[in-house]
Structure formats: structure tokens, C-alpha cells
Amino acid sequence: METATAMSRPSDTTIDIKQKELNITSDYNPEKPMNLQEQPKSQCSSIHGCMKTSVKSHLPFIDILLNYEWRNWLVSDMVAGLSVGIIHIPQGMGFSILASLPPVYGLYSSFFPVLAYFFLGTSRHISFGTMAVISLLIATVVDRESERLGLDEDFSGTNTTDPLSSYTKPDAVATKVGIACAVSLLVGITQTLLGIFKLGVVASFMSMSFVGGFLMGAGFHIAMSQLPFLLGLQIKKVDATGKIPVVFIEILRHLPEVQPAEVITSLVCITFLTTIKEVINVRYRKYLCMPVPAEMIVVTIGIFVSYIAKLEDNFDIAVIGTIPQGIPMPEMPYLSNAHTYIVDAVIIAITSFIISVSMAKQLAKRHNYEIDVNQEFVAYGISHTIGSFLHCFAGAQAPPRTIVHDATGGKTQLASLFSCGLVLLACTVMAPLFQLLPKCVVASVVLVALFPLFRGFSDLKFFWSVNRYDFAVWLITWAAVVFVDVTSGLITGIGLSLLTVIMQSKLTQGYLLSSTDKSTTPDLTPPSAFNKSLEHVPGIRVFHFPNILYFANIENFKKQLFKVTANPQKMPKLTVKVVPKNLVTENSNLQREHPQSDVNMDNAKENYHSSQANVDNIPSTPYIEIMWGNEGTAQKLAIDQKETVCSLGINDDMKSDHCIVQSAGADSDINCIVIDCSAMAYIDTAGICLLKQLKSDYEEVGIKFVLASCNKGLLTKLQLAGIKPGYSKVIAVYPTIHDAVVSNGVMENSDLVVSSKL
Missing domain, CATH: 3.30.750.24 (STAS domain)
Known part of the structure; x- marks a missing residue:
């Protein structure tokens, strides 16, 4: 079969347009990369301007105060700050107990780091401070190191899930707090260094499916840790792998010991909190000038009822107990065995950053402003570093507080000053009042704060329908956190996220x-089921x-x-055939009757004078025949074909007498x-x-x-x-x-x- 196709070729003369000439012709001036000396000059027109820009970027509160609309924003920030401060107090105490520390240290952690973030943070709406997941990670380190040092056994003689049970000896308290503060110091140093070296991009490596599965699994750990307080039980402390199933079995074994008074109190508190937060504050939002502070109402009523009814004496309901009054003096964290939990500190640092910056980005997008991710890293790091010397443990933004800050109309971080003032008042003046607060009330506040996390199960349907890889990452990460431990789940989730990226790219x-048309300058499009x-x-x-x-x-x-x-x-490799021209021109059917030989390019000249008999005896392969010469239809070859001819050493005289045949492979x-x-x-x-x-x-x-x-x-x-x-x-x-x-x-x-x- 023989078909003829028209083929284009470039002009006879090769035009080599250099990049500089093309830029001049098209009026294009590419930007030249700046060296290290030119970069500071381009960013700062003067020393004064450079210093001003640098100070504003590292101390964002200056820009906030310079552009603050006092008449329009002050009342909104005050209402938001007081509302958030009311939540800070019960959550701080609850999350401190979750971190295996006395409740008062949660109040400290709700004051000093929050105050530091006001000066350094770029987000206007997040509520920085104690956070359940971070407290759980802190507790993992504190409990492990306490067991290694024998604190629980040596100082209290007990080993229960109640972190307050080991606080009968001051040395045990100081050591545990020192460990928590040391972890916070390492977390702060890690975050500060990552921010200085502009590694805020690390947040982009954490997929939504991984973060969702990890937070959901951590929520199960938190809920399980609060369950003994809700039921009034004291069970054996479990720090081994597979903690949740073991704790659940221990709770079932101790069910006969459940305290009915604490169960009833817990149910009433949970019902009240859920009704206010999920019904009244949601359905009647437009009728409320601010969300109803359900947590503070529950805490206030709990203290009042505990005082009037003497719940500890008459009903054997456990209460918080002694809370030191005032602000403690700064101390150096306990760094004797810090090398044993450096990895934990790095994990906590990254987790805290991801939890905080993800919410900060969402709120910044909603309110049409931008945050500096690297400055956020520095802000979290310095806040934790300062707090570690003031008896504070690491934290992050907490969704319940952040949502309240946004819902009450908070405009800037100035609101955090009002919340800090309220927490300071609780530490210095109202501290004795919280001694009568039942533990089951605090546990109820912590449990209800986890409800937004548990809604993450609804994401599974979305992941399944959109991307099965994300579904697998979420499910496996959650299972690893729940059935192994938090640290293993975190590492597993990160590894799976990276593995799915590689697999999907592979x-x-x-x-x-x-x-889409038959023109010579077509529009190229991907294949589509709608356009066949x-x-x-x-x-x-x-x-x-x-x-x-x-x-x-x-x-x-x-x-x-x-x-x-x-x-x-x-495919067969490219070959070149050289045969006498008269074999082609005298008889157009000669090629089919007398197959021509294929020869390699290097041997083409040697085989040029081969006899016709030898040519007929060599099998042929499919080829593309290019006819040319004085009597041919084509006079010249394309650029690549000229190179082929030159490589054979065939001169112009030979071209006029012979036909060159080039094979391009079968079919x-x-x-x-x-x-x-x-x-x-x-x-x-x-x-x-x-x-x-x-x-x-x-x-x-x-x-x-x-x-x-x-x-x-x-x-x-x-x-x-x-x-x-x-x-x-x-x-x-x-x-x-x-x-x-x-x-x-x-x-x-x-x-x-x-x-x-x-």
C-alpha cells in the first residue's frame, strides 16, 4: 500500500534567534536575580524605613494599635475578651488536670503565653492558651518520666488516674511541673527556630485527612481520661501501648464502685452545657448580643452548690482542693533528663503549630486579612519559651474559645488583654473560691469541649467519595492513635501522608x-467524554x-x-538506502518487484555500488521513501534530513543521480x-x-x-x-x-x- 502525504519543512536557511534578540524584539525585560547585597537595599529604601518595617513585622501589635478604630472596635474587643476569659478559667483548670498537673498551672498557662502572643501574633481572632490535645501530649511525657523517676510510688504510695493523688508531697509537684515546663521550653525553642529559618511551610505537608484523623483519635484519649472523673472512680493508671482498651476494661471492672452523686452531677452539667452551646447559642444567635457563657455558669453554680450542700463531706464528691493564691516567681525548668523527651517536644511543637495556624488561616480568609505563617511560628515559640520559666505548659488555640471570640465580634488581639485581666483576677483574688469546685464539673466542661472534634466522623463520607487515599490516611491514623498511642499515631499519620503523595505521583x-479542528494551528485539549x-x-x-x-x-x-x-x-532502527536513480525513475513499480536492501548509515557508501542481483536477494523492511533529484518532486530535505545526507558523505553530484530511501520503522x-x-x-x-x-x-x-x-x-x-x-x-x-x-x-x-x- 502506498500513500502520499504533504509534509511541511522550515525555511531553507536556518534562523537562529538568540534569547537576547527575542527579548528586544518582544520588548521583554526579565528580572535579574538580586545578590545578597542588593536584597536588603530593595526591601528598605533607608535605614529608618528598614528598621520600621522590621519592627512592625516582628511586633504586629504596633501596627494594630496604630490603625485601631477605638470608637468602633473597643467595645467589641472588650466583650469578646471577657467572654473568652470566662471560658479560659474552667478550661485551663481542666486541661491542666488532663496534663497531669494541679489545676492552678492551667490558670498560669492561660495568662502568660496569651499575654506574650498579643505582642507577637499576626492572627486577630485565635484564642491562644491551653488546649486539650496538647495537654494530652504533655501528660504522656509527664507520666512517663514520673514513672521512670518513681514519683507516684515514692511520694504518694498510689498509682491512679487521678493526677491530684500524687500532690500530697511538694517535691512530687515541683518535679512534675518542672518536667512539663521543660517540655514547654523545648517546644518553644523548636518553634522559634523553625520560624526564624522560615520553615512555616511545614504546615502544608500535613494533609487535612491526617490532621482530622489524629485530632479525632486524640479526642478519644481525652474523653477516656475524663470518664473516671465523670463516674467518680479511681482506677489504675495505664501508660502502656493500647491505653484506651485497657482503661475501658478497668472502668468496666470498677463499675460497682461508681459514685451516683457524681454521675448525676456530670449528667446535669453535660446536658446544660450541650443545650446552651448547641441549641441556644446556635438557634438564637441573632437574638443574642453575645454567646451565653455556659462554662462559667456551670462552674459558678457548681462552686455555689458545693459550698451550700457541702458536697465533699455529705456526698463524697471529689473537689479540686487547695489552689495557691497569687503569681509564682520565675524558675528554671527541670532539664536534667531533657534528652529523653526532645523528640516528644518536636512532635508537640509541630502539632501545636498545625492546630493553631490552620484555624488562623481560616479566620484570616473569612475576615479578609493575611497572617505571616513564619511570624506565627515565632510567636508560638516565644510565648512557650517565656511561659516555661513562669510555670506554664505548652498549648495552642482552642476551637471553643476561638469560635466565641469570633462570634462575639472580636476585632483584634486586644481582646486577649481583657481575657488575661480576668484570668489574673482568678489567680490572685478568686483562687480560694475554686477550691470547692467538683472535679466532675471540670471533666464535664472538658468533655463538651470535645464535641466539635467528634463531628469529624462526617468527613469520612467526603474522603471516601473524593479520594480513597485520604480516607485510608484518616482511618489508619485514627486507629493508630486510639489502639496504639498518640505518638505512634502521629508518626504513622505523617508517614502515610508522605507515602500517599509518592504513590499518587507515581x-x-x-x-x-x-x-479540535483541522487547521495548521490547532487548539490542543485533553481528551473528553463529551467531545469524541x-x-x-x-x-x-x-x-x-x-x-x-x-x-x-x-x-x-x-x-x-x-x-x-x-x-x-x-521499532526497527533508522536505516538509509542508496540505489541508482534510474531504477526508480524508469519503472514506478520496480520497488514492489525488486525489494531494495537496507544498510546502516556507516556502511551506506560502501554498499553504494552493490549489484542489482545482490540487492534483490536481501529482505526489505517497511520504509519511508523520499524521492529527490533534478527530476524528482522535491528539491531539498528538512534540516534533520540534510544532516543525514551529510553524514553519508554524499555530494551534490551524487544527489542528482541517485535516490535516497530512509526507513522510519514499521507501522x-x-x-x-x-x-x-x-x-x-x-x-x-x-x-x-x-x-x-x-x-x-x-x-x-x-x-x-x-x-x-x-x-x-x-x-x-x-x-x-x-x-x-x-x-x-x-x-x-x-x-x-x-x-x-x-x-x-x-x-x-x-x-x-x-x-x-x-
Whole structure:
């Protein structure tokens, strides 16, 4: 079978346009990269301006005060601050107990770090302070180190889930607080260093599915730790792997010892808190000037009833007990064995940052302003560092407080000053009042604060329908946290998140772009189920790979490319035939009757004078025949064909007397493969080596291999590897797919005729 196709070719004279000339012609002035000396000058026009900018960026409260609308915002911030402060007090005490510390240290942690964040934070709406998940992680370290040092057994003679049971000896209290403060110090140093080195981008590596599964699992740990207080039980402390199932079994064993009075009190408190927070504050929001402070109402009523009814004496209901009054003097954290929990501190630092900055981003987007992620890292770090010397443990933003701050109309972090004032009042004046507060009331406040976390189960349906990888990450992370422990679950979740990124990049599906019309300058589009009439550009295949190209997915890239284009490894290599011209011109059917021989390029001249008999006895392969000479239909070859002729050493006299036949492989209708690099944001050394190898492989079978639509970063790496824009000898690189198609495509009105012999 023989078909003729019109083929385009570039102009006879190769035009080499240099990049500088192209920039001048198109009036393009690329930005030159600045050196280290020029960067500070560009950012600061003067020393005064530079210092002013630096101070404002590191102390955001200055900019807030300079632009503060006192008449419009002050009342809103005061109401929001007092509302948040009311929640700070019970949550601080509850989360301190959760961290295996006396309740008063939760009040300290709700004051000093919050005050420091006012000066350093860039978010206007988050409520920084104690947080349940971080308190749980702190408790993991405190309990482990306490057991290793023998604090519980030596100082109290007991080992129960009640963290207050070991506070009968001052030395035990001081050591446990010292451990918690040491962890907080390491957390602060870690966060500060990560912020200074601009590593706030670490938050982007934590997927939503991982964070959701981890927080949900941590919520189960918190709820299980509060269950003994809600039931009035004292059970054996469990610090081993698989804590939740063991604690649950212990609770079932001690069910006969449940205190009815504490169960009733807990149910009443939980019902009241849920009704106020989930019904009244939600359904009647538009009728309320501010959310009803359910936590403070419950705490106030609990203290009042405990005092009037003498709950501890008459009903054996456990109360908070002695709370020191006033602010303690600064002390150095307990750093004797800090090397044993450095890893824990790093995990807590990253977890605290992720929990806080994710909420800060959401609120910043809602209220149309931006936060500085790296400055947030520094703000959290310095707040924790300062707090560690003032008997504070690490924390983060807590969703219940942050939501109240936003719902009550808080405008800036000035609201935190009002909340700090209320907490300070509780530490100095009202501290004795909290001694009568029942523990089950505090546990109820903590449990209800977890309800927003438990709503995360609704995300599973979304993950299942959208991305099964995210579903697996969420479920496995949650299971690891619940059935193993928090630290193992955190590490498992991070590992799975990274693994899914690699797997999804490894399994990326490439596809051919197609033409929506038959013009010579087509619009290229991906295949669509709604448009089945798309056609490929004649002679050209444009391959789009929507991902980065690196060591993990180069085999998949090559597999996809070979699948939709052609596999050069399964095609005969390019050969050149030289036969007397009269065999072609005298009889047009001679080729079919007398097959011509295939010879390698290096031996073409030696076989030039082969006899016709020898030619007839050599089997032929499918080839593309290019007729040319004085009497031929074509007078010249394209640039790559000229190079082929020159490599044979055939002079002009020989051209006029002979016919050159070039084979391009069996059943191949592809002249050129264009790689669309528009979505290829990154390429590593393995990817560059693959492109070079593909160029060589396709060239051996007569198919061009070019690149198009490379971004600036990709071009830089290609240039460093010796691949430059234009007609490079390594790989041709074109600015757009259109340029690549036009330069290598098949167009009408060409004087070069190609006959395909099959």
C-alpha cells in the first residue's frame, strides 16, 4: 500500500534567534536575580524605613494599635475578651488536670503565653492558651518520666488516674511541673527556630485527612481520661501501648464502685452545657448580643452548690482542693533528663503549630486579612519559651474559645488583654473560691469541649467519595492513635501522608492532547467524554504529563508515553538506502518487484555500488521513501534530513543521480513527539537523564522528540543540564505547544512528498 502525504519543512536557511534578540524584539525585560547585597537595599529604601518595617513585622501589635478604630472596635474587643476569659478559667483548670498537673498551672498557662502572643501574633481572632490535645501530649511525657523517676510510688504510695493523688508531697509537684515546663521550653525553642529559618511551610505537608484523623483519635484519649472523673472512680493508671482498651476494661471492672452523686452531677452539667452551646447559642444567635457563657455558669453554680450542700463531706464528691493564691516567681525548668523527651517536644511543637495556624488561616480568609505563617511560628515559640520559666505548659488555640471570640465580634488581639485581666483576677483574688469546685464539673466542661472534634466522623463520607487515599490516611491514623498511642499515631499519620503523595505521583496518568479542528494551528485539549470528535495533529503526538518528573515516577512516565505514542525499543532502527536513480525513475513499480536492501548509515557508501542481483536477494523492511533529484518532486530535505545526507558523505553530484530511501520503522505514522511540560513544576537528575535517553531512542527510529511550555524553574534546570531553548542538539525546547506543532507539523502546499511503503 502506498500513500502520499504533504509534509511541511522550515525555511531553507536556518534562523537562529538568540534569547537576547527575542527579548528586544518582544520588548521583554526579565528580572535579574538580586545578590545578597542588593536584597536588603530593595526591601528598605533607608535605614529608618528598614528598621520600621522590621519592627512592625516582628511586633504586629504596633501596627494594630496604630490603625485601631477605638470608637468602633473597643467595645467589641472588650466583650469578646471577657467572654473568652470566662471560658479560659474552667478550661485551663481542666486541661491542666488532663496534663497531669494541679489545676492552678492551667490558670498560669492561660495568662502568660496569651499575654506574650498579643505582642507577637499576626492572627486577630485565635484564642491562644491551653488546649486539650496538647495537654494530652504533655501528660504522656509527664507520666512517663514520673514513672521512670518513681514519683507516684515514692511520694504518694498510689498509682491512679487521678493526677491530684500524687500532690500530697511538694517535691512530687515541683518535679512534675518542672518536667512539663521543660517540655514547654523545648517546644518553644523548636518553634522559634523553625520560624526564624522560615520553615512555616511545614504546615502544608500535613494533609487535612491526617490532621482530622489524629485530632479525632486524640479526642478519644481525652474523653477516656475524663470518664473516671465523670463516674467518680479511681482506677489504675495505664501508660502502656493500647491505653484506651485497657482503661475501658478497668472502668468496666470498677463499675460497682461508681459514685451516683457524681454521675448525676456530670449528667446535669453535660446536658446544660450541650443545650446552651448547641441549641441556644446556635438557634438564637441573632437574638443574642453575645454567646451565653455556659462554662462559667456551670462552674459558678457548681462552686455555689458545693459550698451550700457541702458536697465533699455529705456526698463524697471529689473537689479540686487547695489552689495557691497569687503569681509564682520565675524558675528554671527541670532539664536534667531533657534528652529523653526532645523528640516528644518536636512532635508537640509541630502539632501545636498545625492546630493553631490552620484555624488562623481560616479566620484570616473569612475576615479578609493575611497572617505571616513564619511570624506565627515565632510567636508560638516565644510565648512557650517565656511561659516555661513562669510555670506554664505548652498549648495552642482552642476551637471553643476561638469560635466565641469570633462570634462575639472580636476585632483584634486586644481582646486577649481583657481575657488575661480576668484570668489574673482568678489567680490572685478568686483562687480560694475554686477550691470547692467538683472535679466532675471540670471533666464535664472538658468533655463538651470535645464535641466539635467528634463531628469529624462526617468527613469520612467526603474522603471516601473524593479520594480513597485520604480516607485510608484518616482511618489508619485514627486507629493508630486510639489502639496504639498518640505518638505512634502521629508518626504513622505523617508517614502515610508522605507515602500517599509518592504513590499518587507515581501513578499519574499521562494523556495525548488533541486538536479540535483541522487547521495548521490547532487548539490542543485533553481528551473528553463529551467531545469524541477530537483528532490528533497529523504526524505529531503531544503528550501531557500532569505532575513533576522525578526518580519515583520516571518509569511510569516512560510507560505512559510508550503506551499512547510509540515504543522505540520495539521499532526497527533508522536505516538509509542508496540505489541508482534510474531504477526508480524508469519503472514506478520496480520497488514492489525488486525489494531494495537496507544498510546502516556507516556502511551506506560502501554498499553504494552493490549489484542489482545482490540487492534483490536481501529482505526489505517497511520504509519511508523520499524521492529527490533534478527530476524528482522535491528539491531539498528538512534540516534533520540534510544532516543525514551529510553524514553519508554524499555530494551534490551524487544527489542528482541517485535516490535516497530512509526507513522510519514499521507501522509508524508519527514524525514527532512533543512533551507538554506546562504541568511539570519540578524535574530532578533522573528525570533529565530520562528525557535525554528518550531523545536518543526516538532519534534512532526517525522520530523527533521535543519539549514545550517549560516554566522558568524547569528551564533553569534543563539549561544546567545542557538543554537550552531553541534547536538544541540535545533536545529542542519550544516556548509553547503551538510553536512545537508548527515547527514540526505536517502542512499543505509543501514541495516535499513522503510515500509510505507498507
